[in-house]
Amino acid sequence: MTTSASPCRSLLAGHSRNFRRAAWPASRLRPVALGLCFLVTRALAAELPTLWAERIKCIVAVEYVTETETERQPTIAMGTVIDANGTIIIPSGAIDPRAATWQLKDFMVYLPGDATSTPAEYLGQDAFTGWHFVRAGEKPRAHLMPVTAFAAKGAPPVPALAEFVWGLGLRTKDEDFAPYLMQSHVALIQSLPQRTAISQQEVAGPGLPVFNRDGTLIGLAAASFGQSYLQFGRNNRPNPVLLINVEESSAFLLAEEMLPHLHRIPKNVSGRPLAWLGAYGLEAMDREVAKFLKLAAQSGAVVSEVLEGSPAEKAGLKNRDIILALDGKPLPQLKPDRVVVTYIEREVERRAPGDLLALTVLRGGERVELKAMLGEEPKLLREAMRKYFDRLGLTAREFVYGDAIDRHVKAAETAGVVAHLVKPSGPAAIAGLRVDDWVKEIDGVEVKSFADATAKLAEIERDQARPEFVLLVSRGGETAVLRVKLK
Amino acid sequence: MSRGFNQLLDAVVRIDVREIAFEAGAKRYASSIGSGVILSADGLVLTNAHVASPRAVEFSITLSSLERVGAKLVGWDHWTDLALLRIDMDEAKRRGLKFSHADFGDSDKLYPGQTVIAVGTPYGLSRTVTRGIVSNKSQYLEDVRGVNGYETGMFNTWLQTDAAINPGNSGGPLVTEDGKVIGISTRGFSGANNLGFAIPSSTARRVVAGLVQAGTITRSYIGIVPTPLQDFETFFALALNRGMLIGSVELGSPAAKAGLRGSDILLALDGTKVDGRFPEQLPAIQNLIASQPVGASLTLTVKRGTETGDFIVITEKLESRVGEEWALEKWGLSVRKVSRAYARRNQLEDASGVIVIGVQPGFPADAAGLSRDDIIIKINQQPVASLEVIKAAQASYEAKPAPTLFEAQRNRRVSLYILKP
Numbered sequence: 034m035t036t037s038a039s040p041c042r043s044l045l046a047g048h049s050r051n052f053r054r055a056a057w058p059a060s061r062l063r064p065v066a067l068g069l070c071f072l073v074t075r076a077l078a079a080e081l082p083t084l085w086a087e088r089i090k091c092i093v094a095v096e097y098v099t100e101t102e103t104e105r106q107p108t109i110a111m112g113t114v115i116d117a118n119g120t121i122i123i124p125s126g127a128i129d130p131r132a133a134t135w136q137l138k139d140f141m142v143y144l145p146g147d148a149t150s151t152p153a154e155y156l157g158q159d160a161f162t163g164w165h166f167v168r169a170g171e172k173p174r175a176h177l178m179p180v181t182a183f184a185a186k187g188a189p190p191v192p193a194l195a196e197f198v199w200g201l202g203l204r205t206k207d208e209d210f211a212p213y214l215m216q217s218h219v220a221l222i223q224s225l226p227q228r229t230a231i232s233q234q235e236v237a238g239p240g241l242p243v244f245n246r247d248g249t250l251i252g253l254a255a256a257s258f259g260q261s262y263l264q265f266g267r268n269n270r271p272n273p274v275l276l277i278n279v280e281e282s283s284a285f286l287l288a289e290e291m292l293p294h295l296h297r298i299p300k301n302v303s304g305r306p307l308a309w310l311g312a313y314g315l316e317a318m319d320r321e322v323a324k325f326l327k328l329a330a331q332s333g334a335v336v337s338e339v340l341e342g343s344p345a346e347k348a349g350l351k352n353r354d355i356i357l358a359l360d361g362k363p364l365p366q367l368k369p370d371r372v373v374v375t376y377i378e379r380e381v382e383r384r385a386p387g388d389l390l391a392l393t394v395l396r397g398g399e400r401v402e403l404k405a406m407l408g409e410e411p412k413l414l415r416e417a418m419r420k421y422f423d424r425l426g427l428t429a430r431e432f433v434y435g436d437a438i439d440r441h442v443k444a445a446e447t448a449g450v451v452a453h454l455v456k457p458s459g460p461a462a463i464a465g466l467r468v469d470d471w472v473k474e475i476d477g478v479e480v481k482s483f484a485d486a487t488a489k490l491a492e493i494e495r496d497q498a499r500p501e502f503v504l505l506v507s508r509g510g511e512t513a514v515l516r517v518k519l520k
Numbered sequence: 521m522s523r524g525f526n527q528l529l530d531a532v533v534r535i536d537v538r539e540i541a542f543e544a545g546a547k548r549y550a551s552s553i554g555s556g557v558i559l560s561a562d563g564l565v566l567t568n569a570h571v572a573s574p575r576a577v578e579f580s581i582t583l584s585s586l587e588r589v590g591a592k593l594v595g596w597d598h599w600t601d602l603a604l605l606r607i608d609m610d611e612a613k614r615r616g617l618k619f620s621h622a623d624f625g626d627s628d629k630l631y632p633g634q635t636v637i638a639v640g641t642p643y644g645l646s647r648t649v650t651r652g653i654v655s656n657k658s659q660y661l662e663d664v665r666g667v668n669g670y671e672t673g674m675f676n677t678w679l680q681t682d683a684a685i686n687p688g689n690s691g692g693p694l695v696t697e698d699g700k701v702i703g704i705s706t707r708g709f710s711g712a713n714n715l716g717f718a719i720p721s722s723t724a725r726r727v728v729a730g731l732v733q734a735g736t737i738t739r740s741y742i743g744i745v746p747t748p749l750q751d752f753e754t755f756f757a758l759a760l761n762r763g764m765l766i767g768s769v770e771l772g773s774p775a776a777k778a779g780l781r782g783s784d785i786l787l788a789l790d791g792t793k794v795d796g797r798f799p800e801q802l803p804a805i806q807n808l809i810a811s812q813p814v815g816a817s818l819t820l821t822v823k824r825g826t827e828t829g830d831f832i833v834i835t836e837k838l839e840s841r842v843g844e845e846w847a848l849e850k851w852g853l854s855v856r857k858v859s860r861a862y863a864r865r866n867q868l869e870d871a872s873g874v875i876v877i878g879v880q881p882g883f884p885a886d887a888a889g890l891s892r893d894d895i896i897i898k899i900n901q902q903p904v905a906s907l908e909v910i911k912a913a914q915a916s917y918e919a920k921p922a923p924t925l926f927e928a929q930r931n932r933r934v935s936l937y938i939l940k941p
Contacts, residue, residue, distance in 0.1 A: 314933040321888070321938035325925055337934040353927070353934055397901075441867040441932075474783060477755075477825050503755055505783045510867060511745065512768040512782025516752065 081199065081214070084248035089212040090114075090178040092201050092241050094143040095123050095167055096150065099132050102421040102428055102454055111203050111238040112142075112167060113253060115181065115295045119174040121153070122295070124240040125163030126256050133415050134302045142169045144176055145203060145212035157299030160307050161382040166298050180242050181295070183250045189288030190251055192219045192230060197246050200237025200254060202281055215281065224367055226376040227290040229255060235281035243285045253291045257282035307410035308384045311343020312336045312350060313438065315377055317370040326355075326395065331363035332373045333395065341443055348405035351396060358393035381407065411435075411444075419453055420487045424494045425502075425517065426459020427452050427466060431483040440471065440507070449473045450486040452506070464517040466506065473512070474505035493519075525637075528699030529649075531558040531622040532692060534582040534641040535567055535591075535605070539575045542845040545852035545880030549577070555640030555692030556581070556605065557701060558621040559728065563607030566728060567691030568706055569596045570667040572603040575845075581607055583619050584647070595731030598670035598840065599739070600723055601706050603691075604731040622693060625700025627679060627720035630654050638683040638705050638716070640692025652683030652714065660800040661717055663707075670842050675739070675807040676723040677800055679703040685716030694718040739810035740835035742818065743773020744780065746805060749797040756785055756823065763787050763823065764796025764805055772864045778833040780822065787828065788821035810838060841865070845877065846907055848914045851939055852883020857907050858895060872905045873897045876928070888937040890928060897934070898927035917941075 091114045099106045110127030114120070121142070128137065134157070141150035151173050156166035169177065192198055199216040217232035230243075230252060237243050237254035245251050259275040266272070314337025323332055333355045339345045357363060359380050364373050384390065386409040394401050411434035418431040430453035437444035452470045455462045473480060476493075480486045493502050500520045506513055535554045540547055554571030558564070565581060572579065572593055579591040589612055596603035607619075630636075634654045642648055658677035666672045681694060685708045694703035703718030730737045747767030749758070756763070766784045769775045786794050789808055796805050812818060814837045819830050843857030855874035863871040876894040879886040890896075896904055899913045917924055921941030928935055 316933050316935040318936050319889070319938070321923070321940065322925070322936040325923055325938050335934050335936060337929070337932055355936075477783065501755075503752075507782070510771055510865060514747065514752070514765060514767060514783050516755070 084244070085199075085201070085212075085214050087178075088180075088183060088242070088244065088248065089145045089201060090176065091180040091183070092145060092203065092212065092238075093121055093169065093173075093177070094145070094203050094206070094210040095121060095127075095153065096139075096141045096143065096206070097128075097137055097155070098139045099129065100136050100138050102423075103456065109206060111240045113180050113240060113242050114169075114177045116179045117174075119153075119169035119171075119177055120156070120298060121167045121169060122162075122164040122240070122253075123167060124256060125158065125165065127240065128158070128165050131415060133417075133419065140167055142167070142173055143206075143210050144173055145210050148209045155302060157302040157304045159294075159297040159299055160304055161379060162294045162297060164294075164297075180250055181292070183242075183244065183248060184288065184292055185249050189292055190245060190249060191222070191228075191287060191289070192245060192251050194219055194222070198230075198232055198236055198243055198251065199246075200243040200285070201241045202235075202238040203241070217283065222287070224365075224372070226365070226367055226372050226379065228287040229290075230285050230287060232283045232285070235278060235283045236285060237282060238280060239282045250288050250292075252285035252287050254282040254285045256284075258284055303416060305409070306386045308381050308386050308388065308407040309344060309410040310381045310390065310405060310407060311340035311345040312356070312377075313338040313340050315356070315374045317373045318355070319370045320366065323366070328357070330366055331357065332366045332370070333357050333364055334373055334377055336394075340438060342445070344405045344408040348392065348403045349401075350392065350394065350403055350405070354394040354396050354401070356392055356394055357400070358391075360391045361393070363393075417453075418483050420490075421454065422490050422494050423456075424519070425461055425490060426456035427461040427490075428454035429472065429483070429486050429490060432471070436471070440510075448482065449480045449507075450483055460517050460519055461504075461515075464504070464515040465513070466504065466515055466517070467508065470506040470508050472504055472506050474503075476502050477505075522698050524699035525695070525697065526699070527620050528557075528622045528693065528695055528701070529639065529647065530584040530620040532556070532584065532639045532641075532647060533558060533565060533619075534644070534646075535565070535571055535691065536580040536582070537572060537576045538578040539573065540577055541575070542847040542854040542856075543878040545847065545854050545878045545883060545885065546849050547847045553641065553644045553688055554690045555642075555688065555705070557639075557691075557693040557704070558607070558619055559624075559701075560621050563591075563609050563612065563619075564594065564728070564732070565591060565605040565607060566693075566704060566724065567603050567605065568667075568704065569598040569601045569603045569670070569672075570706075571691045572596065572605055573598075573668065579605055581605070582641075583617060585618065587615070587617050589615070589617055595735035595737075597727050597731065597737045598667040598672055599674060599737070599838075600676050600719055600727050601667050601672050602704065602719060602724055602727045602731075604728060622695070622699065622701050624721045624725050625696050625698075625702040627657075627702045627722045630657055630679070630696075630702060632657060635697055636679075636681050636683055636694050636702065637697065638681070638685055638689060638692060638694050638718075640685075640689035640705060642684075642686035642688040644688055648689075650684040652681045652716070654679060655682050655715075656680035658720075658800050659717065660798075660803065661707075662799075670840050673803075675803055675810055676719060677803050678706075678717040679720050681716045681718060682714035683716055684708075684714070685718075738814060739838040740812040740814050740816060741774070741838035742809055742833045742835055743770035743775040744768075744786070745770070745782075746786075746796055746802045748799050748802065749785070753797070757826075758785065758823070761795050761797070762793065764794050764802070766822075770861075770864055771867065774833050774836050775820075775831075778820075778831045780820065780831055780833070783824075785823040786820055787823055790819050791821075809835070843875070844907055846911065848885075848910065850914060850918055851885045852880030853885035853890065854878035855896065855907070855910060868895070872903055873929075874904055874907065874910055884939040884941070885937075888926070888939050889935075890926065890937055890939075891930075894928040894930045896926055896928045898925075900925050901927075 095112045110123040112121035112123040140153040142153045151170045154168045202213045204211040217234045217236040220233045221231040243252040259277045263271040315334045392403045417433045421428040429450040504515045556565040556567035590608040591605040594604040659680040689705045693701040709715040745768040747765040749765045763785045768782045841861035843859040845856045847854045854877045858873045873895045924939045926937040
């Protein structure tokens with residue numbers, strides 16, 4: 034069971050970090066023997082191929098392009114159809130959270146085993162489930178079937194330990210996204226905090242459904258997790274490596290964690306409204322600490338910082354308060370300990386701005402009751418305005434609330450822009466500008482706003498006679514004067 | 521060789537040091553060797569700060585007569601990489617040990633190409649003399665790693681020589697042909713040929729006087745990061761040979777409080793014109809600020825954009841970024857006090873707390889999950905205002921082992937840990 038610790042760890046790694054695991058570059062070839070799965074299936078049960086043939090109609094491959102200043106990067110993800118309108122969910126990690134929504138282009142849907150694609154529409158991401166929603170065009174809809182058609186009437190079944198489970202996979206683009214079948218048995222069911230089953234082997238592609246022996250939907254495969262291996266070299270000692278299968282996963286959310294949330298289709302591409310509390314750096318406590326603080330069988334989370342102007346601040350939450358309960362419900366003791374942080378985040382994300390959230394906190398040995406009215410999340414990095422200046426070799430990005438948090442400055446008192454992209458070997462890069470540098474002055478004049486900065490940079494860019502310009506940048510609390518030579 | 525040179529030879533000593541290190545969650549001893557030069561009949565020995573530091577627990581001086589004698593640290597100044605020892609004169613008298621001493625020469629009167637000689641005990645070899653010339657009288661040498669992590673080199677330029685300087689030469693004198701000490705050999709460039717560097721006697725003479733008097737050098741600090749103006753003159757529309765660029769201003773420092781900021785141009789200090797266009801001109805400006813009395817009011821004439829104005833800055837005492845260290849061996853935990861500079865740099869609320877600099881695998885601190893660079897803020901709810909707080913907590917733990925609650929911060933994230941017996 035050496036792998037048992039690492040699965041949970043990477044499952045918890047969150048939406049953003051799993052980006053590379055759930056999606057892979059379209060160009061890469063992955064030769065894997067497929068025939069084996071089919072042979073084993075037939076031996077087990079004659080009707081499984083029939084069930085499989087029906088259920089491949091509820092999965093698709095989704096391809097999109099991330100268009101940055103200097104390149105177009107195609108990505109492929111696997112999706113599950115959730116309704117009769119051709120709505121498809123793809124895993125949170127399938128899209129880089131740093132990408133602005135307007136950089137996501139050319140969404141296409143491929144039916145399994147079909148080389149032709151049809152345009153699709155990106156609907157946005159739901160913060161609570163993390164799913165991205167995509168809608169297929171009219172034409173392919175006739176060939177699609179929502180996965181809910183295979184859901185149980187009434188309460189979704191929970192697979193028993195050792196129960197036989199099977200799921201769907203999709204091959205690569207070169208293989209026309211040929212659908213295939215995987216099967217396994219349930220090895221463990223965990224709360225992470227969503228109820229998640231871990232099967233003995235890979236059971237489905239991340240984002241694709243998992244079924245029981247009768248063909249009833251029992252879950253949705255999550256991002257796969259790492260497995261520890263030892264790598265032996267000829268002369269070296271064995272080297273521990275963590276391998277992650279990005280195409281197939283052995284962890285799946287139970288249907289009870291999936292079906293009730295399928296209606297959460299974003300109302301707009303930004304995914305707003307987004308509920309916001311403003312308690313930064315939540316850190317879980319281990320059982321030893323809970324025991325020391327006489328917290329019996331519950332858990333708690335330390336609030337590292339209460340953010341300026343946030344609902345948490347208005348509610349009277351203080352730095353280093355320990356959150357014990359939400360709406361009177363004590364925080365559960367989950368394993369690994371840090372799952373409780375996800376638990377709290379989800380409790381906020383499932384609510385809407387304007388909702389009340391009661392917090393019970395431990396402050397200097399005393400229990401304090403607070404009531405927070407959740408607010409609207411401040412402008413996110415992916416929503417910030419940006420402008421690229423090719424001749425200067427940089428993208429200026431609007432300074433947003435998160436930038437102020439990162440730099441430990443008051444959001445209300447800040448100006449300037451952030452270097453979002455620095456073109457390698459471009460004039461700005463040669464002058465020493467780095468990504469995330471905070472540009473405070475241009476040519477000795479303070480930057481007041483994004484519009485101010487872009488106007489100034491555009492003027493510099495237009496002036497072909499200009500030999501150089503000077504930036505004052507701040508990096509890690511220190512400033513530097515950079516001289517950008519244009520000639 | 522001259523009589524002066526022979527006398528100098530007899531004043532050069534080998535220094536064996538045993539020092540304590542706290543890094544790995546335990547107190548560990550290490551030994552090293554360096555060179556030194558006796559400066560007076562009452563047994564003052566000048567060497568480098570990276571040879572003799574307050575962490576040393578034992579010094580042993582090997583005289584030219586091949587007799588060994590103990591010594592104590594009189595003072596050290598890592599900013600100039602100089603330290604001063606005193607030979608145990610009671611022991612020397614009791615054993616009838618004889619030694620001669622060397623005199624300083626004037627490093628300001630040196631000229632490039634002048635013959636100089638380095639004397640020392642490289643690699644612990646017995647007294648070794650190497651010869652070269654002055655390659656540069658005032659070389660600027662920035663070393664971000666400093667002296668075992670302590671800042672160095674801001675307040676002096678260096679004598680550069682092609683006389684061979686090897687590890688173990690450190691602290692030995694660089695002398696003229698008549699045996700006058702014009703520098704203290706301090707470092708070579710590894711991987712380079714014949715690039716040796718010495719602290720000039722003009723600096724050493726001043727530091728020695730201060731260390732004899734107070735055991736330490738007190739300097740003033742205002743928190744500006746000087747940057748050579750180098751071909752920025754046109755951009756800033758400056759007159760020739762004038763001004764120094766303030767690259768950055770430390771958050772919370774006196775300069776920041778006075779309203780100075782990065783990209784300001786310093787034109788004059790208390791009316792004295794400043795010329796800091798090239799790196800080698802910066803140490804003198806830094807030293808000018810440092811030599812003001814602590815708490816002095818300085819007038820900085822500054823050009824910002826098209827305007828020129830005066831800023832009044834009240835100096836504070838210069839402190840190192842490296843705080844005092846200690847090892848809490850029962851917990852397997854090495855810590856370093858948060859310094860004022862560290863707190864400002866990391867935007868901490870204040871300079872309380874200690875930084876974890878090492879944990880011993882399998883010991884309570886490691887088992888609880890503490891790791892390097894965590895900042896311990898509280899122990900059993902009590903703020904760690906000083907090293908004494910954590911030492912007292914460890915003492916009570918030793919007397920009666922019980923689970924101890926630690927509050928620590930890592931990248932601004934606060935976590936709780938229980939250290940169990």
